[in-house]
Amino acid sequence: xxxxxxxxxxxxxxxxxxxxxxxxxxxxxxxxxxxxxxxxxxxxxxxxxxxxxxxxxxxxxxxxxxxxxxxxxxxxxxxxxxxxxxxxxxxxxxxxxxxxxxxxxx
Numbered sequence: 001x002x003x004x005x006x007x008x009x010x011x012x013x014x015x016x017x018x019x020x021x022x023x024x025x026x027x028x029x030x031x032x033x034x035x036x037x038x039x040x041x042x043x044x045x046x047x048x049x050x051x052x053x054x055x056x057x058x059x060x061x062x063x064x065x066x067x068x069x070x071x072x073x074x075x076x077x078x079x080x081x082x083x084x085x086x087x088x089x090x091x092x093x094x095x096x097x098x099x100x101x102x103x104x105x106x
Contacts, residue, residue: 012049020056032059
């Protein structure tokens with residue numbers, strides 16, 4: 001079970017937001033910031049406070065990942081590591097959105 005009220009998680013969340021300069025790693029927004037677990041904490045509780053598993057996202061971008069978090073792991077890792085160009089990030093994001101849309105149509 002996650003413990004969002006623990007001092008350890010509060011510190012990890014603050015550290016992630018500071019590291020990301022209080023901006024969404026996906027779109028650059030600084031509004032309604034949240035911290036997302038790249039790899040789900042429920043499958044590995046030790047990742048709850050792991051800074052390498054946390055990424056700052058705005059509410060809009062975070063909401064787009066709901067119910068499909070596993071599919072977004074590679075994108076989040078690339079956003080966190082800044083290993084791909086912005087155009088590739090946008091292409092991957094659009095591809096994921098298309099796949100979600102196709103699933104809804106089935």
